[in-house]
Amino acid sequence: xxxxxxxxxxxxxxxEAGVSFGTVSRVINNDVHVKPQTRxxxxxxxxxxxxxxxRQARSLAGGRTNTIGLLVPDLGTGYIGEIIRGIDAExxxxxxxxxxxxxxxxxxxxxxxVSNLVQGMVDGLILVLPRxxxxxxxxxTQRNFPFVLxxxxxxxxxxxxxxxxxxxxxxxxxxxxxxxxxxxxxxxxGWLDLGAAxxxxxxxxxxxxxxxxxxxxxxxxxxxxxxxxxxxxxxxxLDMKKPPTAIFASNDVMAMAAMDAVRERGLRVPExxxxxGFDDIPQASLVRPSLTTVRQPLEQMGRIATQVLFxxxxxxxxxxxxxxxxxxxxxxxxxxxxxxx
Amino acid sequence: xxxxxxxxxxxxxxxEAGVSFGTVSRVINNDVHVKPQTRxxxxxxxxxxxxxxxRQARSLAGGRTNTIGLLVPDLGTGYIGEIIRGIDAExxxxxxxxxxxxxxxxxxxxxxxVSNLVQGMVDGLILVLPRxxxxxxxxxTQRNFPFVLxxxxxxxxxxxxxxxxxxxxxxxxxxxxxxxxxxxxxxxxGWLDLGAAxxxxxxxxxxxxxxxxxxxxxxxxxxxxxxxxxxxxxxxxLDMKKPPTAIFASNDVMAMAAMDAVRERGLRVPExxxxxGFDDIPQASLVRPSLTTVRQPLEQMGRIATQVLFxxxxxxxxxxxxxxxxxxxxxxxxxxxxxxx
DNA sequence: GTGAAAGCGCTAACAG
DNA sequence: CTGTTAGCGCTTTCAC
Numbered sequence: 001x002x003x004x005x006x007x008x009x010x011x012x013x014x015x016e017a018g019v020s021f022g023t024v025s026r027v028i029n030n031d032v033h034v035k036p037q038t039r040x041x042x043x044x045x046x047x048x049x050x051x052x053x054x055r056q057a058r059s060l061a062g063g064r065t066n067t068i069g070l071l072v073p074d075l076g077t078g079y080i081g082e083i084i085r086g087i088d089a090e091x092x093x094x095x096x097x098x099x100x101x102x103x104x105x106x107x108x109x110x111x112x113x114v115s116n117l118v119q120g121m122v123d124g125l126i127l128v129l130p131r132x133x134x135x136x137x138x139x140x141t142q143r144n145f146p147f148v149l150x151x152x153x154x155x156x157x158x159x160x161x162x163x164x165x166x167x168x169x170x171x172x173x174x175x176x177x178x179x180x181x182x183x184x185x186x187x188x189x190g191w192l193d194l195g196a197a198x199x200x201x202x203x204x205x206x207x208x209x210x211x212x213x214x215x216x217x218x219x220x221x222x223x224x225x226x227x228x229x230x231x232x233x234x235x236x237x238l239d240m241k242k243p244p245t246a247i248f249a250s251n252d253v254m255a256m257a258a259m260d261a262v263r264e265r266g267l268r269v270p271e272x273x274x275x276x277g278f279d280d281i282p283q284a285s286l287v288r289p290s291l292t293t294v295r296q297p298l299e300q301m302g303r304i305a306t307q308v309l310f311x312x313x314x315x316x317x318x319x320x321x322x323x324x325x326x327x328x329x330x331x332x333x334x335x336x337x338x339x340x341x
Numbered sequence: 342x343x344x345x346x347x348x349x350x351x352x353x354x355x356x357e358a359g360v361s362f363g364t365v366s367r368v369i370n371n372d373v374h375v376k377p378q379t380r381x382x383x384x385x386x387x388x389x390x391x392x393x394x395x396r397q398a399r400s401l402a403g404g405r406t407n408t409i410g411l412l413v414p415d416l417g418t419g420y421i422g423e424i425i426r427g428i429d430a431e432x433x434x435x436x437x438x439x440x441x442x443x444x445x446x447x448x449x450x451x452x453x454x455v456s457n458l459v460q461g462m463v464d465g466l467i468l469v470l471p472r473x474x475x476x477x478x479x480x481x482t483q484r485n486f487p488f489v490l491x492x493x494x495x496x497x498x499x500x501x502x503x504x505x506x507x508x509x510x511x512x513x514x515x516x517x518x519x520x521x522x523x524x525x526x527x528x529x530x531g532w533l534d535l536g537a538a539x540x541x542x543x544x545x546x547x548x549x550x551x552x553x554x555x556x557x558x559x560x561x562x563x564x565x566x567x568x569x570x571x572x573x574x575x576x577x578x579l580d581m582k583k584p585p586t587a588i589f590a591s592n593d594v595m596a597m598a599a600m601d602a603v604r605e606r607g608l609r610v611p612e613x614x615x616x617x618g619f620d621d622i623p624q625a626s627l628v629r630p631s632l633t634t635v636r637q638p639l640e641q642m643g644r645i646a647t648q649v650l651f652x653x654x655x656x657x658x659x660x661x662x663x664x665x666x667x668x669x670x671x672x673x674x675x676x677x678x679x680x681x682x
Numbered sequence: 683g684t685g686a687a688a689g690c691g692c693t694a695a696c697a698g
Numbered sequence: 699c700t701g702t703t704a705g706c707g708c709t710t711t712c713a714c
Binding site: 028054056 | 690694
Binding site: 348350351352362363365366367369370394395397398399400401402403404 | 707708709710
């Protein structure tokens with residue numbers, strides 16, 4: 001239906017340049033075995049004819065697509081955007097293209113669908129925060145399909161993954177709040193099926209322990225990383241007879257929602273309640289008060305995931321395990337010293 | 342390097358089902374000329390063998406890729422995310438895949454590169470806010486390559502594009518500010534090479550005219566839709582001997598930055614200065630004060646762009662022109678009645 | 683209805 | 699160094 005016959009192929013180029021099309025193919029693939037003079041002539045011809053190699057054909061014949069797939073849950077928060085920025089940069093350097101899949105679209109399909117679907121379409125897959133990672137991982141590992149996970153861990157399986165020091169980040173953040181004088185800190189968790197969410201919770205608990213502050217189960221609200229959870233969680237805390245003086249949410253989106261809940265009760269951030277987030281998504285610096293948070297190097301995570309995937313592509317037998325990038329506390333204006341009551 | 346020979350092809354399926362592979366192909370393509378009984382048998386076999394058709398091969402042989410390309414400038418603000426959501430939904434329904442290109446990556450390449458690159462990779466292209474649209478449009482039109490523009494207009498060329506009623510939106514917004522009592526309104530423009538940006542400016546001017554408020558050139562700051570422009574523009578307004586009482590920025594990102602500038606001077610939004618944005622990106626409702634803005638139906642724009650592209654794919658000769666979706670004022674907390682001085 | 687045959691444009695041996 | 703020869707997995711005629 002959309003067939004343009006004016007396409008020029010290597011055959012045309014070969015004819016024009018007076019060589020066999022095999023030679024043209026070599027030039028395209030930067031094969032060393034071409035006389036520089038010939039190469040130049042072919043290149044010139046390609047330029048003149050405005051030739052572009054057909055990717056489909058290359059893939060079919062070569063077994064490689066020069067495309068990698070990216071599976072993301074959503075594009076809503078800018079969190080993913082940052083990661084893509086990193087992936088994209090690496091991909092561009094390597095001459096690869098990006099195929100985007102949103103989980104939403106394939107969520108209804110059976111497990112293994114993704115790796116099936118992707119078979120032949122892409123050389124490898126980067127999965128960001130997959131919902132049911134074990135489903136995918138099983139079938140991908142089994143099929144020996146190259147993939148890398150971003151920001152996930154905890155399935156027990158040993159697989160290439162890029163994350164950040166969630167435990168340490170949460171530990172440091174909690175410590176920071178404690179240093180500010182806060183002893184009653186409400187914690188809103190992420191989706192606890194994700195290792196990253198568990199680690200953040202554990203880091204929080206560890207910091208309490210270190211500072212000999214008793215852990216109170218009621219000061220933990222189990223969320224799912226969704227905005228609403230931040231609001232609901234904070235509201236529950238604030239309605240307690242003895243509410244916390246600080247709230248630490250497991251991601252920025254929930255933290256921002258928590259700030260809303262605080263303000264809705266006529267309280268101020270940070271004067272009355274300190275609020276801390278996690279991620280440092282772009283809008284963290286845009287909201288008012290700007291959000292104190294734990295920065296994950298999202299862009300870099302994307303970059304490194306891509307590099308690891310390339311490594312695997314080059315050497316499928318190499319074993320890669322989880323790589324953790326350092327988190328960092330970014331102090332802004334949503335946290336303050338505890339006011340003496 | 343990444344060749345899995347365990348892949349099953351239509352040949353295997355054909356053998357198993359006891360038919361020729363031509364018949365299997367027909368089944369895949371829902372060809373009517375297959376006995377229902379045979380079809381069922383083939384389908385069953387495909388299921389059993391876990392067969393997935395190779396897209397590359399289909400494309401090569403059939404001339405169609407079932408993939409569309411999306412060219413975006415960036416993924417930073419959530420603006421694009423909303424659009425993608427819409428595109429993605431339509432694509433999913435049609436069994437199409439999405440190839441993502443960021444302009445940044447290809448910005449250095451010569452004009453026409455994109456359509457070249459894309460030739461053979463995708464069946465069509467959706468361009469969001471292209472920087473030098475006329476470059477692309479020329480070569481794509483010439484090559485008769487199917488494409489749709491989102492949120493752009495004004496190259497003079499007649500081409501399929503989806504936008505929103507920018508003029509009307511800006512007109513209504515300005516009117517709203519005037520109704521609140523504001524007479525001195527600072528306007529921060531977008532990148533005036535984009536028709537959408539010009540329209541917003543014109544809508545603003547028209548509203549002043551309608552209300553018999555003199556237009557003051559100094560109260561227009563020429564920006565580029567970038568965050569910094571919002572800050573710089575607002576700062577310039579505020580440093581005037583007689584600063585405006587309201588600021589209307591051509592997009593939300595600049596509006597949020599403008600709010601920062603206002604606050605940095607110890608002024609309050611909206612008590613001292615009202616601020617209005619344009620777009621209604623997700624974070625518009627998250628910032629404090631939440632941003633009064635002109636809503637563009639971004640997701641719907643993505644959906645419709647996709648539908649139009651499909652139309653063009655089906656019927657390349659059909660002429661499509663610009664489609665405008667209605668904008669809508671969303672009143673939140675960054676605007677207020679002018680306080681009597 | 684179904685099978686057989688001819689490519690789609692290119693890569694990857696294998697000869698020279 | 700370069701030409702030749704097989705396919706890659708599938709769609710599409712064209713026969714039967």
